[in-house]
Amino acid sequence: MEITEVSHGFGLMLPHQAFAIDSVGVPTTNVVALRTLDEMAANVTATNPIFPVPQWPTTAILPNGVAGSHYLYVMFNSPIDLESVLNGSPGAVANSNLSGTITVQATDPVTQQTTAVRGRVLVDGYTFAGAPTGTPPLLEWQKWVELDADGRPVAVDVGTEKPGVGFPGTEGATSFAGGSKLINPNSLVFIVDNDSDLTTYETFPAGQQISVRITNGVLAQSGKALKNAGLASTTVGPDTINPEVAQSPPPFSIPSITPGNGEQGVDPLQNIVVEFTEPVQPYTLAPLPSSTPPTLGSAIQVQFGPSSSVVDVPFFVQPLSPFDLTRYEILPAFNYPGAGPTVDGCGTFNRIDITVNSGQFSDLTPPLTANVNTTGVNTFYLTGEGPGLVNAPVAPDAIYVGRFGSEVSIS
Numbered sequence: 001m002e003i004t005e006v007s008h009g010f011g012l013m014l015p016h017q018a019f020a021i022d023s024v025g026v027p028t029t030n031v032v033a034l035r036t037l038d039e040m041a042a043n044v045t046a047t048n049p050i051f052p053v054p055q056w057p058t059t060a061i062l063p064n065g066v067a068g069s070h071y072l073y074v075m076f077n078s079p080i081d082l083e084s085v086l087n088g089s090p091g092a093v094a095n096s097n098l099s100g101t102i103t104v105q106a107t108d109p110v111t112q113q114t115t116a117v118r119g120r121v122l123v124d125g126y127t128f129a130g131a132p133t134g135t136p137p138l139l140e141w142q143k144w145v146e147l148d149a150d151g152r153p154v155a156v157d158v159g160t161e162k163p164g165v166g167f168p169g170t171e172g173a174t175s176f177a178g179g180s181k182l183i184n185p186n187s188l189v190f191i192v193d194n195d196s197d198l199t200t201y202e203t204f205p206a207g208q209q210i211s212v213r214i215t216n217g218v219l220a221q222s223g224k225a226l227k228n229a230g231l232a233s234t235t236v237g238p239d240t241i242n243p244e245v246a247q248s249p250p251p252f253s254i255p256s257i258t259p260g261n262g263e264q265g266v267d268p269l270q271n272i273v274v275e276f277t278e279p280v281q282p283y284t285l286a287p288l289p290s291s292t293p294p295t296l297g298s299a300i301q302v303q304f305g306p307s308s309s310v311v312d313v314p315f316f317v318q319p320l321s322p323f324d325l326t327r328y329e330i331l332p333a334f335n336y337p338g339a340g341p342t343v344d345g346c347g348t349f350n351r352i353d354i355t356v357n358s359g360q361f362s363d364l365t366p367p368l369t370a371n372v373n374t375t376g377v378n379t380f381y382l383t384g385e386g387p388g389l390v391n392a393p394v395a396p397d398a399i400y401v402g403r404f405g406s407e408v409s410i411s
Contacts, residue, residue, distance in 0.1 A: 122189045
């Protein structure tokens with residue numbers, strides 16, 4: 001089960017895209033979809049960034065220029081197991097009948113408060129509506145929209161009404177491209193709808209970061225789980241929102257850095273994961289994995305050791321998923337020190353300090369106008385005992401040779 005694409009009709013939100021890089025490292029005019037981490041590492045550099053995500057217009061308008069509510073769709077490569085994404089109970093209406101494996105949210109950039117956007121969700125033209133029946137009571141699974149002979153969405157009769165009127169493409173004389181992607185067993189469509197009436201046109205909240213999160217809980221009808229989770233995000237109108245490290249709501253405001261917040265006994269082999277409020281350009285954090293040794297960066301610092309001999313850790317960064325640029329794993333050049341035996345502890349060497357500096361990393365908006373973080377954060381954790389270190393064979397019976405070239409290594 002894979003994400004094929006996420007879009008709002010005005011352009012792709014996922015997968016992310018960049019210009020392809022040729023064999024000598026020069027960007028070309030060919031566009032490549034970054035569906036794997038290897039494709040991202042091979043084509044994204046500091047001078048060849050990931051493309052920005054198109055925004056919704058500020059008015060309630062569809063991609064074909066006809067008035068209509070804002071929407072988005074998530075398309076997979078297999079038919080969706082409905083029970084893995086939808087909840088037909090009457091109480092789930094307040095959450096758009098989503099089960100939680102896919103969520104659509106708006107985040108206030110000032111308070112970082114996140115609220116669920118209310119909408120109408122359809123899969124293959126069907127939605128939960130009507131009166132609840134059965135035990136336990138569930139809403140009816142009603143067909144609201146289908147494709148006509150020209151591949152255009154049309155509302156169908158449900159009793160004496162056509163509640164699907166207002167679905168993208170069902171109104172106006174202008175043709176509507178992409179109807180087969182919206183009415184498809186592989187696609188979930190989300191239309192903004194606060195009043196349960198698709199004929200009143202609505203927009204996503206302006207001035208907030210709009211995100212659709214797709215978790216590994218999404219299943220195909222075959223039972224297979226989604227391989228790579230995803231998060232697509234953009235704004236209504238120009239994106240002027242600064243990216244920041246995600247934090248818990250005030251008054252605690254704990255940075256979403258794991259491990260952190262003073263945790264103790266952490267495995268020294270565990271990598272650090274940092275979560276951001278929106279997708280972030282990788283190379284504004286640190287280099288992506290390559291054969292070149294990592295260097296120290298200015299956006300994030302990882303340190304350990306007493307103040308008299310602080311050790312700065314060089315590292316790569318890598319998204320946890322090629323479809324989610326809000327969560328990055330820090331891949332250090334060497335393992336963090338463990339606490340050591342109780343009788344001979346390492347003391348302050350097992351405290352790992354993480355500092356995210358202000359004004360250093362940017363979102364996906366064009367480089368010359370990119371939004372940059374304005375806030376820095378600090379956290380730390382303490383490692384527990386790690387695996388023993390073995391130096392075998394032991395000098396002087398062995399000679400160690402460092403080799404440089406396309407593959408840096410040790411003999």
